Amino acid sequence: GTGWTMKQSSAKVKVQVVDTNDNDPQFDSSDLELWVTENELAGTSTAKVTAKDRDSGENAYISYSIANLNRVPFEIDHFTGTIRTTKVLDYESMRREYNLYIRASDWGTPFRRQSEMKLKI
Numbered sequence: 001g002t003g004w005t006m007k008q009s010s011a012k013v014k015v016q017v018v019d020t021n022d023n024d025p026q027f028d029s030s031d032l033e034l035w036v037t038e039n040e041l042a043g044t045s046t047a048k049v050t051a052k053d054r055d056s057g058e059n060a061y062i063s064y065s066i067a068n069l070n071r072v073p074f075e076i077d078h079f080t081g082t083i084r085t086t087k088v089l090d091y092e093s094m095r096r097e098y099n100l101y102i103r104a105s106d107w108g109t110p111f112r113r114q115s116e117m118k119l120k121i
Contacts, residue, residue: 021059021108025051038091051104059108
């Protein structure tokens with residue numbers, strides 16, 4: 001005989017496919033226009049924007065910000081997307097129209113993805 005015997009072994013291998021941050025957040029609406037009554041108290045909620053991300057895990061967590069270069073009398077809740085006034089708005093002494101540029105950013109790694117929308121008030 002040849003003295004050669006075939007030997008073998010087997011192992012169970014589990015392969016997990018993980019999400020990569022390959023989707024931008026998408027707003028439910030691309031551009032919005034709304035009206036706010038003057039003399040409302042500072043902190044009055046004026047709108048809420050929402051965006052969704054088709055990724056999963058931290059790649060799908062979204063935070064919101066106002067991306068205007070100039071100061072505007074509005075703030076946004078970074079987690080809920082609720083937009084509030086930061087001061088009393090006066091029709092006679094202030095601007096009558098504001099364009100807010102709202103940014104939605106995901107928490108993806110190694111880089112974040114983002115998108116913007118325009119909100120006219």
